[in-house]
Amino acid sequence: MEIIIQKFGGTSVACNEKRKLVIDKIKKAIENNYSPVVVVSAMGRKGDPYATDTLLSLVHSNFKKKNAKAVDFLISCGEMISSAVLCSELEMQGIKAAPLTGGQAGIITDNSFNSASVKKVNEENLLKLLSQGIVPVVTGFQGVTEEGDITTLGRGGSDTTASILGVALKAKEIEIYTDVDGIMTADPRIVNDAFVISNMSYNEVFQFADQGAKVIHPRAVEAAMRGNIPLIIKNVLNESKGTIIDNSLEESNKIITGITHTSGRLQVIVKAMNNKNNINYKHLLNILADKHISIDLINVFPEEKIFTINEEDKFNLIDTFKNLDIIFNFEDKCSKLAIIGSGMKGVPGVMASILESLNNENIEVLQTADSYMTIWCLVKTENVERAINILHKKFM
Ligand code: ADP
Ligand code: ASP
Ligand code: MG
Numbered sequence: 039m040e041i042i043i044q045k046f047g048g049t050s051v052a053c054n055e056k057r058k059l060v061i062d063k064i065k066k067a068i069e070n071n072y073s074p075v076v077v078v079s080a081m082g083r084k085g086d087p088y089a090t091d092t093l094l095s096l097v098h099s100n101f102k103k104k105n106a107k108a109v110d111f112l113i114s115c116g117e118m119i120s121s122a123v124l125c126s127e128l129e130m131q132g133i134k135a136a137p138l139t140g141g142q143a144g145i146i147t148d149n150s151f152n153s154a155s156v157k158k159v160n161e162e163n164l165l166k167l168l169s170q171g172i173v174p175v176v177t178g179f180q181g182v183t184e185e186g187d188i189t190t191l192g193r194g195g196s197d198t199t200a201s202i203l204g205v206a207l208k209a210k211e212i213e214i215y216t217d218v219d220g221i222m223t224a225d226p227r228i229v230n231d232a233f234v235i236s237n238m239s240y241n242e243v244f245q246f247a248d249q250g251a252k253v254i255h256p257r258a259v260e261a262a263m264r265g266n267i268p269l270i271i272k273n274v275l276n277e278s279k280g281t282i283i284d285n286s287l288e289e290s291n292k293i294i295t296g297i298t299h300t301s302g303r304l305q306v307i308v309k310a311m312n313n314k315n316n317i318n319y320k321h322l323l324n325i326l327a328d329k330h331i332s333i334d335l336i337n338v339f340p341e342e343k344i345f346t347i348n349e350e351d352k353f354n355l356i357d358t359f360k361n362l363d364i365i366f367n368f369e370d371k372c373s374k375l376a377i378i379g380s381g382m383k384g385v386p387g388v389m390a391s392i393l394e395s396l397n398n399e400n401i402e403v404l405q406t407a408d409s410y411m412t413i414w415c416l417v418k419t420e421n422v423e424r425a426i427n428i429l430h431k432k433f434m
Contacts, residue, residue: 040210041168042067045077045178045200048089049217050274051120052082059274060124061131063215064173068133072210073168075203076135076175078124079196080116088119090179090193106151110180110190114139117177117196125175135173138163140189141182143174145202147189154189156181156198159206176203197258205265212267214254215274220281221246221253223296228423229430235281235295242295242380243269243283245412249376250300259283293388294379294433297426301419302349305335305369305404309342312365319364329358335374335407335416344405346372346416369404373422375415377429383410395432401425 044067046060067074084091093113094102102109121137128135144160167174178196181189191198197214204212218226220234221243238246240263247256254271262269262283272280313319322343326333331354333345347355349370359366382388389406392413396403401424405416417425 039071039073039168041207042072042074043077043200043204043207043209043212044074045196045212045214046079046124046274047196047214047216048079048082050215051078051124052086054127056274057124057127060215061128061133063213063274064128064133065131068173074173075164075168075207075209076124076173077178077196077200077203078117078120078175079178080113081120081123088116090116092116107187110151110154110188113190114177114180114188117179121175121177128173128175133173134171135175136167138167138174138176139182140177140180140199141186143176143203144206145181145199147181147183147191149183149185149187149189151187151189153192154181154183156191156202157184159202161203161206164203164207191257192255194252194255195257197255198261201258201261201265201267201269204267204269205261208265209267212258212262212269214258214269214271216253216271217273217275218253219273219276219278220271221251221283221296223434224426224430225251225298228426229297231430231434233434234278236279237286238281238283238295239380240269240283240285242378242411243281245376245378246296246298249298249374249378249412249414251296251298292379293381293385294377295381296379297375297377297429297433299373299375299422299426301373301422303346303372303374303416304349304352304355305344305346305372305416306333306355306366307342307344307368308364308366310340316363318362322364325358325362326355329354331355331358335405335414337405337407346374346405369418371419372404372416373419375417375422375425375429377413377415377433378411380411382413389413391432392429395428396425399424399428401428 125135147154178199222232224232269283
């Protein structure tokens with residue numbers, strides 16, 4: 039029997055009615071002669087009793103900063119509850135099921151608590167259950183170190199669990215069930231007319247995910263790509279085909295496939311003339327690296343250096359620059375728009391057209407950058423949703 043992975047996100051397992059739909063999907067896989075391995079997220083979203091954000095709100099922010107290991111211990115419970123509850127409901131429907139923690143499912147990670155990387159998967163336990171006709175219901179988002187400490191894989195990490203297990207078990211496909219019909223041309227919460235993209239390449243989806251489209255975790259895309267296992271994003275609420283991600287469509291012919299964004303960016307401008315006699319100006323980027331401040335949209339000119347950082351690093355940057363007497367300006371509350379499409383390569387005028395559309399609607403673009411399948415525009419966050427709608431209308 040062929041194995042498939044079925045991952046159900048937080049909203050899909052949030053309540054009894056939704057979990058009935060989850061059970062229907064699992065039943066259907068069994069009827070089609072597949073051996074499903076189920077991966078679950080914690081139930082619901084912020085405010086729901088056992089959601090990850092709710093568990094995180096139970097401890098003080100200072101504790102969180104200093105005790106990454108204890109935080110992982112706490113937030114791993116959300117997925118455990120979800121797994122046990124789904125197993126009990128599967129049993130009621132006559133389906134034999136077993137709840138497993140990440141560790142019990144054989145997921146061994148490094149010890150980077152809160153954002154661990156998977157080192158290896160010992161699949162014996164899972165294979166044994168499957169051979170006994172038992173459906174393993176694995177807690178997403180978590181693993182265990184060689185020393186036996188519980189780790190988590192970063193927010194949204196249940197997708198990663200699904201892909202990692204799919205690759206380890208050489209699954210036929212990895213199904214990611216969520217609350218939208220697939221990967222769409224833009225976040226449907228922002229653009230009413232956004233539509234589902236039926237086929238995408240791993241590379242394009244990775245760009246989407248990496249640039250803020252929350253629908254799938256970038257590490258999950260990377261892992262599935264490495265194992266060359268098809269990844270399918272579907273809605274748990276209906277029978278729509280969803281988005282199929284594989285290697286059959288390496289080059290899309292559409293100039294722009296979709297638009298996404300990352301909020302919480304801060305633009306930093308450091309002028310050479312303001313820092314004439316400061317030797318530190320020359321080593322600016324090294325200094326930031328030493329302080330673990332990650333930068334992007336980097337433009338280095340003879341007269342100035344411009345880049346963006348995560349808003350969370352703002353005070354670290356201010357302290358660092360103050361101590362070194364570096365004079366700088368910043369623009370906070372920015373968002374980075376990413377306009378993605380593997381068909382834009384070598385096509386003249388795409389950037390011009392984007393800038394013209396935004397300019398016509400009085401949206402100031404603070405900075406731009408481009409790569410072979412993405413154009414980035416930095417705008418004020420107050421304008422970002424309007425900008426996405428304008429560009430979606432223009433290009434989709
Ligand atoms: P889950 O809990 O199932 O993992 P997530 O909330 O992590 O679900 O991801 C699904 C959400 O991703 C959708 O509700 C949607 O608002 C958001 N999203 C952002 N960008 C996109 C996009 N381009 N296509 C589809 N959904 C998107
Ligand atoms: N429950 C975790 C989170 O909210 C993991 C996930 O849902 O993928 O980030
Ligand atoms: Mg998710």
